[in-house]
Amino acid sequence: MKTIKLFERVGSFAENKDVARDIRLKEIIPTVESGKDIVLDFSRIDAATQSFIHALISDLIRKYGNEILDKISFKSCNENVQKIIMIVTEYMQEGN
Amino acid sequence: MKLYLPNSTFIGNIDPFLKNIDFSEKDKLEITANSKWIVVHPVVLSMVAALGLSVNPKNIACDTLTAKSAHYLQRMGLFKFLGIESGINIAEHEPAGRFIPLTQIKNSQELSRFIEEMIPLLHLQPNQVDPIRYVVSELVRNVIEHAGSQTGAIVSAQYYKKSNRIAIGIVDTGLGIKKTINQSHYALNHLDALRLALIPGITGTTKKEGGTEYNAGAGLFFIKAIAKVNRDFFMIYSGDAIFKLLKSGPDKLFADPFRDRHSASVNLPIWNGTVVGVDISLNETKAFSELLDLIRNVYSKTVKERRKARYKKPKFI
Numbered sequence: 001m002k003t004i005k006l007f008e009r010v011g012s013f014a015e016n017k018d019v020a021r022d023i024r025l026k027e028i029i030p031t032v033e034s035g036k037d038i039v040l041d042f043s044r045i046d047a048a049t050q051s052f053i054h055a056l057i058s059d060l061i062r063k064y065g066n067e068i069l070d071k072i073s074f075k076s077c078n079e080n081v082q083k084i085i086m087i088v089t090e091y092m093q094e095g096n
Numbered sequence: 097m098k099l100y101l102p103n104s105t106f107i108g109n110i111d112p113f114l115k116n117i118d119f120s121e122k123d124k125l126e127i128t129a130n131s132k133w134i135v136v137h138p139v140v141l142s143m144v145a146a147l148g149l150s151v152n153p154k155n156i157a158c159d160t161l162t163a164k165s166a167h168y169l170q171r172m173g174l175f176k177f178l179g180i181e182s183g184i185n186i187a188e189h190e191p192a193g194r195f196i197p198l199t200q201i202k203n204s205q206e207l208s209r210f211i212e213e214m215i216p217l218l219h220l221q222p223n224q225v226d227p228i229r230y231v232v233s234e235l236v237r238n239v240i241e242h243a244g245s246q247t248g249a250i251v252s253a254q255y256y257k258k259s260n261r262i263a264i265g266i267v268d269t270g271l272g273i274k275k276t277i278n279q280s281h282y283a284l285n286h287l288d289a290l291r292l293a294l295i296p297g298i299t300g301t302t303k304k305e306g307g308t309e310y311n312a313g314a315g316l317f318f319i320k321a322i323a324k325v326n327r328d329f330f331m332i333y334s335g336d337a338i339f340k341l342l343k344s345g346p347d348k349l350f351a352d353p354f355r356d357r358h359s360a361s362v363n364l365p366i367w368n369g370t371v372v373g374v375d376i377s378l379n380e381t382k383a384f385s386e387l388l389d390l391i392r393n394v395y396s397k398t399v400k401e402r403r404k405a406r407y408k409k410p411k412f413i
Contacts, residue, residue, distance in 0.1 A: 047230070049234055
């Protein structure tokens with residue numbers, strides 16, 4: 001299992017989509033493809049945009065199907081961040 | 097180009113200002129203003145600054161402003177932005193707690209830095225910060241990613257103590273909404289393009305539901321939702337069309353912006369690019385988490401409906 005601490009990359013407001021894409025391409029996808037689970041650690045992040053979360057995880061759902069969510073855990077998300085993750089995961093699954 | 101700054105221009109009464117802009121002779125800019133009083137929404141300043149960036153400062157002519165409130169334009173950095181002398185002498189002071197002067201943002205790094213520096217300038221409470229940085233981040237990213245604007249996004253904001261609200265203006269002189277949306281959808285005209293751009297899940301980058309790996313087509317819907325739920329003004333002007341969300345009663349959120357209480361006009365002078373103005377009331381700001389619940393419900397319903405509309409129908413013969 002690999003843990004990615006997002007605060008170290010994006011600070012307390014997770015909005016930089018370029019960073020989100022880099023994390024997805026360089027860390028999440030290789031980890032998932034090696035068969036390991038992944039933990040996205042949102043500790044100390046007090047807000048995130050829908051665009052950031054979309055750039056971080058939407059393509060995983062598109063590429064690997066809804067089951068990919070069994071391999072990813074979202075750690076220490078506050079209420080708003082949780083809700084934004086819910087919005088993105090729902091529209092990606094409903095649109096598939 | 098010619099424009100006139102009236103005594104008072106906010107989102108609710110911006111139409112006469114827009115109708116009077118003359119976009120001919122694009123290599124010149126002539127600015128005139130009300131002689132007694134000038135109070136304008138930041139979106140107006142961002143527009144003037146964006147136009148000015150495309151003109152050699154030598155070809156910018158600005159009336160000597162006599163209005164008592166003209167120093168406001170100086171403090172917002174308008175003349176510095178245009179590269180011209182204002183003839184106004186004021187003691188510069190720290191902007192803390194009052195406004196964000198005109199700022200040009202051209203890339204992702206500049207945006208992240210701007211958001212970090214912007215919040216302390218506005219002296220907001222922690223619960224008031226979320227919608228404001230959300231709005232700025234999503235709108236400026238739209239410009240950086242989709243607008244194809246040589247000059248990036250021009251941003252400014254003002255806190256109004258009396259009404260306890262933050263007014264934000266974000267402007268670009270790029271492709272405009274119609275060209276962007278028409279890369280993947282069909283918008284009949286500029287107003288139709290604005291409508292499509294505000295519907296969740298519609299992006300110019302793809303026809304696919306859920307968008308691309310990088311874009312979902314949700315940014316403008318979120319911004320409209322923030323304004324709608326907090327009963328604030330929101331405007332978007334691109335090409336010859338403007339859509340204005342008006343202050344409305346019920347909290348009901350619609351996916352289709354034309355179902356919201358709004359005004360829309362066409363045949364305005366053609367703005368090559370996109371102009372967005374938002375007012376965010378700090379009195380009535382609904383908890384961001386409640387807003388996200390509403391967005392989630394509407395978004396989910398809209399995606400399901402669109403998906404259902406694409407179902408093949410069985411042929412009964």
